[in-house]
Amino acid sequence: MNFLHLKYLIEVEKCESISKAAQHLYVNQPRLSKIIKEIEEEANIKIFERHNKGVVPTTKGKEFLMQAKKIVQEVDCLKNMYQDDPHKLNLDICVPRSSYISEAFIEYLKMDNNMKKELNLNYRETNSIDTIQNVYDGENNLGIVRFPIRDQDYYFNILTLKELTYEKLFSFDYQILISNDNPLKDQEISIKDLKKQIELKHGDIHIQDGKQEHHKQMNIYERGIQFELLNEIPETYMWVAPIPKKLLKHNHFILKECKDQKTPYVDYLIYRKGYVLSKEDQNFIKCLKKVIEQVK
Known part of the structure; x- marks a missing residue:
């Protein structure tokens, strides 16, 4: 049993599959299966249960893997203490x-x-x-x-x-980010004012949970396009965390509070x-x- 093999076991647990773990580790599957078997024999426990969809840790296996993760973390911490290099x-x-x-x-x-x-x-x-x-x-x-x-x-x-x-x-509190060309720029904003606007949202991150009738939204998954959309389509907005002033100025954006919707x-x-x-x-x-x- 060695340190690298402990990392292999952790990857198998993460992937829930020996074949997938082997691909990630650039090790052939028979070799990885043999390593697992050797460690199980050496530790005298069954670490993984095989089933038709992959593998899952046994009760003893979970305990073993928890200790393995602690060892890997300790070694990583030890390396980290001495890895600072001015170059x-x-x-x-x-x-x-x-x-x-x-x-x-x-x-x-x-x-x-x-x-x-x-x-x-x-x-x-x-x-x-x-x-x-x-x-x-x-x-x-x-x-x-x-x-x-x-x-x-x-x-x-x-x-x-x-x-x-x-x-x-x-x-x-989340605020509303709009461009200088947005028709809402000079007024107090409430939820009803946003009904005719298009909300830009990161599709994998849930921020605003207030339900709105006739709500328009556009899911985006790449942050770079959000500023272009705000600038090129005036009737768009985003709920955002605080933004540095120089970034607002550079992109001609305005941050506005929503008077009847605060999201701490x-x-x-x-x-x-x-x-x-x-x-x-x-x-x-x-x-x-x-x-x-x-x-x-």
Whole structure:
């Protein structure tokens, strides 16, 4: 049994399939099956139950895999303690689609001639549930999760079960983002004013849950197109978290409150328990908190 084989087992559990795990690991399936059998014999337990759709851990297997994950995390933390290199830039983060976070990422890249270093960056945008799973699985070291304040107990329970550390960044009300050409730009906005407008939504992220009659919406999955749509189609809007002023000015956008619809949300920074924040992690968090102070 060796460290690499423990990672193989964790991947099999994640994929719920030996064949899929073998593809991800670039190992042939018979070889992976043999490794699993050898570990099961060495540990004197059955780790996986086979069925027609794949594999699932046995009760003992779950206990074994939990310990394996702790070992892998400890080794990753040990490596992380000594991986800081003045000539390399390492950052691995999973976040919601949010302009203040992307602004912080840009400011981080501009620090201390970072762009002249050897780059190893992984900046992923997705929803909070996927972020929690990615950080738990070790696919990302840091994550930022966003959820309604009313649902925080539910999310705290998930984070605790996944043994993730969480730190509050800030709370905010969602606002309406429109262009300077939008006919609503000079008036107070209520929900009824939005009925004739088109809402732009990220299709995999649920934000606004107020039901509206005759509601028009457009689901988008790529953040880059949202600003083009807002500028080119005046009768469009988005519900957004706070946005840096220079970004609003550059794109000729306006942030407006909705007088009869407030949606309090909160953002939390998360990482695995025992994970040691690298110098680069800490620098990014500093940039993040600096931008937050500017948009509050």
